[in-house]
Amino acid sequence: MAEIRVLVVDDNALLRLGLTETITIEPGLEPVGAAANATEALELVRELRPDVVTMDYQMPGESGVECTRKIMEEFPDTKVVLLSVFDSEEDIWQAVQAGVKGYLTKKAGEVEDVLEAIHEIAAGGTYFPAGIAQKLERRSGQDSLTPREMEVLTLLAEGCSNKQIVDRLGISLATVKLHILNLREKLDAADRTQAVVHAFKRGIIHLDG
Structure with missing residues (x-):
């Protein structure tokens, strides 16, 4: 049986x-390359055509989710954990929407879990530990922004104030107020401040941008 060819992507x-x-x-595994950012990762995927990519979420420039989305557009058969x-x-949901087949948290995931995930998704399965799967199920029932x-x-x-949002986005004040109401x-959320707080807690936006 051919070895599973793996590309490692992490800025550390x-x-x-x-x-x-x-x-x-x-x-059963063969590392074929390593990348430090999304640009390098996409170039190496094009060059090496790995079976599986282990993708870091947070990297300088484009995130792992954005990089995964681009990989899926060009190479839909490539598996990404x-x-x-x-x-x-929200983070888990956005990753799945981008096309990842597995999701592990660095603070909880042991190396053995990563190896198991690689084998599992390479065989056509998915790898979402119980806690991740539960959050994904809850998020799937919510309205997307x-x-x-x-x-x-x-x-x-x-x-930004409503007026500043009007100037930045080039839309009317009424439209801004409608968007805030929908948010x-x-x-x-009871008000705009609470909406931002809830968005941070759900991972829709992050303090580091």
Whole structure:
């Protein structure tokens, strides 16, 4: 049986090296390359055509979710398992929407779990530990924010007033107020401030952007 060819993507050099070395000694797996960011990852996927990519969520520039989405557009048969420090319902949901077949939190996931996930998704399955699967199920029943609502929410989080949002997005004041009302309803918030707080808690937006 052919070995599963794995590309490791992580902006932390030590983690990248450690996971690559672990994959090297795992029966049935072959590390074919390593990347430090989304740009390198996409280039190596095009060049090496790995079976599985272990993808870091948070990297300089594009996130692992954005990179996964681009990989799926060009190489839909490539399997991606995402490794993240984030474990909110929204983070997991966005990753699955991008096309990941597995999701592990770095704070909880052991190397053995990563290896098991690689084998599982390479065989055509998925790998979502119980806690992750429960959050994914809860999130699937909620209304998603539209791209424009996300823009308004981000500006609210930056402390922009309604007038500033009007100027930044080039929309009317009435439209801004409608978006904020929709955000409050979708985020179950009493006012705009609480909407931002709930968005941070759910992982829709992050303090580091």
